[in-house]
Amino acid sequence: GENVEQHPSTLSVQEGDSAVIKCTYSDSASNYFPWYKQELGKGPQLIIDIRSNVGEKKDQRIAVTLNKTAKHFSLHITETQPEDSAVYFCAASTGDDKIIFGKGTRLHILP
């Protein structure tokens, strides 16, 4: 089955700097790659997603890139702010409706 690896597990960046989180997946049939943000005590929420027919997608300070050949995708957050501190999860969707998550990255924005 699908396996999603996510790195790093913890990331600290200075406020205003950029943060990058990387994921790899194993199933070449996966065609949907969402990113979720989880704040303390809450369920994860979708922040951005990308499908396999697109190489890059941007939404204000957040962007996601996808390299299908290498089977990896990345989340980029620019001009980080204190409210970006959270746990971020990447995920990949296989053809059988399973959505498999990475282990998460705890992002700390330092003042």
Place this chain on the structure above:
Amino acid sequence: NAGVTQTPKFQVLKTGQSMTLQCAQDMNHEYMSWYRQDPGMGLRLIHYSVGAGITDQGEVPNGYNVSRSTTEDFPLRLLSAAPSQTSVYFCATSGRTGELFFGEGSRLTVL
């Protein structure tokens, strides 16, 4: 609209006891799923359902049963709780876009 409602929010069980985690949604979504979240392990898929009367196993189904008799409800049953099932459980639904909408979670402790 409440979205995705999970009950109970907190539960303590003794080893061998049984219980059901309830999940109800008012979003008219066909897809529903259960994840467990453990420190350092991310979100792992337990079971999922693509519609009433249809269920399938995820990554970690052992020790859990599900049923889907209606579109709105997707209960998760633990028949004989074990300490290894201590976790935070999230129910999630999805519509046509593929975006998962999560409940607020149910924290289960098995002594």
